[in-house]
Amino acid sequence: MDTWRTAIVDAGPEHIRVRGHDVLELMRRSTFTDLIFLLHHDRLPSAAERRLVDAILIGVADHGAGAPSCAAARLAASGNRQSPAAAIAAGVLTIGDEHGGAGSGCMELIAAGLARVRTGGVSVETAAAQLVDEARSAQARLPGFGHRVHVAIDPRVDVLFTMAAESGLAGDGIRFARALEAAIRERIKPLPLNIDGALAAVLVDLGFPAMVGRLLFIIGRVAGLSAEVLEECTREKPMRIKIPVHYDGVAPVGSGR
Amino acid sequence: MDTWRTAIVDAGPEHIRVRGHDVLELMRRSTFTDLIFLLHHDRLPSAAERRLVDAILIGVADHGAGAPSCAAARLAASGNRQSPAAAIAAGVLTIGDEHGGAGSGCMELIAAGLARVRTGGVSVETAAAQLVDEARSAQARLPGFGHRVHVAIDPRVDVLFTMAAESGLAGDGIRFARALEAAIRERIKPLPLNIDGALAAVLVDLGFPAMVGRLLFIIGRVAGLSAEVLEECTREKPMRIKIPVHYDGVAPVGSGR
Amino acid sequence: MDTWRTAIVDAGPEHIRVRGHDVLELMRRSTFTDLIFLLHHDRLPSAAERRLVDAILIGVADHGAGAPSCAAARLAASGNRQSPAAAIAAGVLTIGDEHGGAGSGCMELIAAGLARVRTGGVSVETAAAQLVDEARSAQARLPGFGHRVHVAIDPRVDVLFTMAAESGLAGDGIRFARALEAAIRERIKPLPLNIDGALAAVLVDLGFPAMVGRLLFIIGRVAGLSAEVLEECTREKPMRIKIPVHYDGVAPVGSGR
Amino acid sequence: MDTWRTAIVDAGPEHIRVRGHDVLELMRRSTFTDLIFLLHHDRLPSAAERRLVDAILIGVADHGAGAPSCAAARLAASGNRQSPAAAIAAGVLTIGDEHGGAGSGCMELIAAGLARVRTGGVSVETAAAQLVDEARSAQARLPGFGHRVHVAIDPRVDVLFTMAAESGLAGDGIRFARALEAAIRERIKPLPLNIDGALAAVLVDLGFPAMVGRLLFIIGRVAGLSAEVLEECTREKPMRIKIPVHYDGVAPVGSGR
Numbered sequence A, B, C, D: 001m002d003t004w005r006t007a008i009v010d011a012g013p014e015h016i017r018v019r020g021h022d023v024l025e026l027m028r029r030s031t032f033t034d035l036i037f038l039l040h041h042d043r044l045p046s047a048a049e050r051r052l053v054d055a056i057l058i059g060v061a062d063h064g065a066g067a068p069s070c071a072a073a074r075l076a077a078s079g080n081r082q083s084p085a086a087a088i089a090a091g092v093l094t095i096g097d098e099h100g101g102a103g104s105g106c107m108e109l110i111a112a113g114l115a116r117v118r119t120g121g122v123s124v125e126t127a128a129a130q131l132v133d134e135a136r137s138a139q140a141r142l143p144g145f146g147h148r149v150h151v152a153i154d155p156r157v158d159v160l161f162t163m164a165a166e167s168g169l170a171g172d173g174i175r176f177a178r179a180l181e182a183a184i185r186e187r188i189k190p191l192p193l194n195i196d197g198a199l200a201a202v203l204v205d206l207g208f209p210a211m212v213g214r215l216l217f218i219i220g221r222v223a224g225l226s227a228e229v230l231e232e233c234t235r236e237k238p239m240r241i242k243i244p245v246h247y248d249g250v251a252p253v254g255s256g257r
Helices: A024-029 A032-041 A047-060 A068-079 A084-092 A102-120 A126-138 A155-166 A174-187 A196-205 A212-235 B023-031 B032-040 B047-060 B068-079 B084-092 B104-121 B124-137 B154-165 B174-188 B195-207 B211-235 C023-027 C034-040 C047-059 C066-079 C084-092 C100-121 C124-137 C155-166 C172-187 C194-203 C210-237 D023-030 D032-040 D047-060 D068-079 D084-092 D102-120 D124-137 D155-166 D172-187 D193-204 D212-237
Strands: A004-006 A009-011 A016-018 A245-247 B004-006 B009-011 B017-020 B245-247 C004-006 C009-011 C015-018 C245-247 D002-007 D009-011 D016-019 D246-249
Touching: A004 B211, A004 B245, A009 D246, A016 A032, A016 C245, A024 B047, A024 B154, A024 C155, A032 A212, A032 B032, A032 B211, A032 D212, A047 A196, A047 B023, A047 B032, A047 C194, A068 A084, A068 C066, A084 A212, A084 B084, A084 B211, A084 C084, A084 D124, A102 A126, A102 A212, A102 B032, A102 C194, A126 A174, A155 A174, A155 A196, A155 B023, A155 C015, A174 D009, A196 A212, A196 D212, A212 B004, A212 B032, A212 B084, A212 B211, A212 D212, A245 D009, B009 C245, B009 D016, B017 B023, B017 B032, B023 D212, B032 B211, B032 D124, B047 B154, B047 B195, B047 B211, B047 C210, B047 D009, B068 B084, B068 B211, B068 D068, B084 C084, B084 D084, B104 B124, B104 B174, B104 B195, B104 B211, B104 C084, B104 D084, B124 C066, B124 C210, B154 B174, B154 B195, B174 B195, B195 B211, B245 C009, C009 C194, C009 D102, C023 C034, C023 D047, C023 D155, C034 C210, C034 D032, C034 D047, C034 D212, C047 C155, C047 C210, C047 D023, C047 D032, C066 C084, C066 C210, C084 C210, C084 D084, C100 C124, C100 C172, C100 C194, C100 C210, C100 D212, C124 D212, C155 C172, C155 D023, C172 C194, C194 C210, C210 D002, C210 D032, C210 D084, D009 D193, D016 D023, D016 D032, D023 D032, D032 D047, D032 D212, D047 D155, D047 D193, D047 D212, D068 D084, D068 D212, D084 D212, D102 D124, D102 D172, D124 D172, D155 D172, D155 D193, D172 D193, D193 D212
Parallel strands: A004 D246, A245 D002, B004 C245, B245 C004
Antiparallel strands: A009 A016, B009 B017, C009 C015, D009 D016
């Protein structure tokens, strides 16, 4: 079997180093968010960059026990008390394009738009309008906009963008996200940026690849799933969850075959 | 269906609050580790408490691509590129008593020992000796001691305990863990505290319930699994992993039945 | 890395053999249940043995969309349409001691009882009474008895035991399960055998190891989870599931820290 | 909360019916494969249809311990002995487009081609050639053709198609799959039908929706994963799997920050 290769962790019997940094030093001097940044980037973050990533992780960690991921984790914990890991994994498995996964798609959308600006010589507004029109023609969704719970503007978006601006980290990513929001409002209807779109814009400006949009959502959400599982196992009896179901299929079939 | 109940998150259309704290304020002023503490405890941590939890999460995040959890995540990503959540979940599912799960068991062991000290009037050393002898008779393992990779003392243990002592957070949990280590060395053989045992001792002193020993390992490890999945999807082709297998079962059976 | 070893499948570029049987011949002449038996045993089954395993798998496959495993699979499919595998896995993860997992525990209980009869020279009734008394003293549950939905006798139990008796496959496993049921009724209260206990008894008589009690439940249930996921993705919109949640934690905390 | 609706299982306290059929009758008279067909279709199968589905499930159940799904299940079982469900789920999570998931994509391809034949008045050969040319232009893969292990023709394909023909069940699905194979050989290179493409063709002719291509692969593979987990837990010690890893990232970084 080929030996596997990795540039992330060098784990010998005497040491563990993450992208060259000794874990013991990181334990003494850094934060978990510093490490999350280092694991997905090629260096430790500045203090301002770290605060932005902290804000993203906090923003997505737990949206209540009724969110699909939290509900699935609780259902799994309800039936399977021996493996908290299994319950958390069940919650993670609900994360896809429709739930928490729009961050990656939005990062790709923003990156595509900025590529057109750089290579095609068009303005940010023009590139945004083009992408919105193309999505409408293809009847494709625009990830990062609109929300099933917040009918109004998601206040977490402003918090993120203000923190970015105040620390000089707001760049073309945020600029393009706002341009997309304007183009959507003009050409389709008002669909404000949601938390996935906001974290996507910020992560583009921090230099992360698109997949990190979904990965950070998962890392943050796991903290919430963990707490939901702890509460389910602590406060509730096993198998307490009852879902009311109505059967609307065919009538009973005669007994013989 | 009964409405579910929760004391963790209050998520309305206008706000999200985590144990009473507004998420927007937490995004502006707190760190992800502050939130992790709050989600599993009943308050935000002091700065010293937060640094200890940071150190634990950093200590367990990634032990290299060959660790079972990381390897399983890479295998899943190798076959299933459409769902990073599925790959991370596969890694989480390898976490059990033998891999990363000893923290909870060790917290229960320490709690049992401290209960004997408080109610039984015995010394810490006596209670530790009793628990070690009982484990030997029952041929039960003592979670939190020994390690498959580090043949010597795990340096992460000292870093954690020194940080705890220097910030005045070292208490009976750490005291009892060291007493267990001494009793094991004396009555069985030298099996030094490992990272699971160390984080267990610290978490007891921070006032967490036993399940948190495993939950924090999962939260920390997910950060590493995420990076492993990102690297697998970025550097390697799909289906590149080959495991050499030797068949040692029965010979071919004749063709008819 | 050591080469892995296996006695189940010999997979070369020219052939695949399962415990010596050529897969092409199995495809032509056998049923999926024949293969399931062969995979977990050391031979193909007789026709009567196969019919019993068919009956077990059918009996556990799907207990309705509200069962925890089915509900979790639907929740996952609701949020994550790109990976049916992820949704089915989420359903599998709810299977533990409290949901579908009692079969293994009951097989171990029956095996322990039969061991006492063989080596201790006591009658089946005496061994059953001893095990029931010991469980009561230890306040341990007796897996395989009682049911949260069927308040009366589970009719699937009789179907299985009648099929076993009529084909001459009823043995000490079934005998001991009925003895346990009688001892429980006499010493605790009427807790009839449930489907997990019945399949456990049958599988003991078919010569399977205890873990197969849970494994067969999983194999059967996956067929139902698959259908539930198909229906969720076909009939319902993404993110349609709403769980009502009531927050009963602390009041809002003041804004400063 | 809205009551959920389902047309699959009617589960009352007195009965369980699957699409109108009483489970007790199915247990007495039917096979597990009959039930799998009924769960995903709208009726029980004929004997010939059932034999074809048996052959598909047998064909995909276990391709050896080194297949990504089997390897992931073993890795999970190596670290987590308490939850066989978690280990099987880890194996299921590796199933995606690249591993076992091509069946659905191929069913969609075949259905698209047959739609062109019906509505566009072109021959099967023409429609096949069009689809192959369009895939080449889009640089898209054609799911169901080629294989990483079998360099020659996969013998399972012929077994399936011969069984279908001999029982009068071979239809336009199989015809179109062979036409695609010819068009690929002519326009790209010889890439023979593989097992995913063959089961896709058969399932189209049996009247199943496209998702069933992947779902049946999962149902069949779970039987193999179960056996792999049983063997791993029975023959091997926990944490026995070692993966050799070579670190090729940056050199150690200086200690200060």
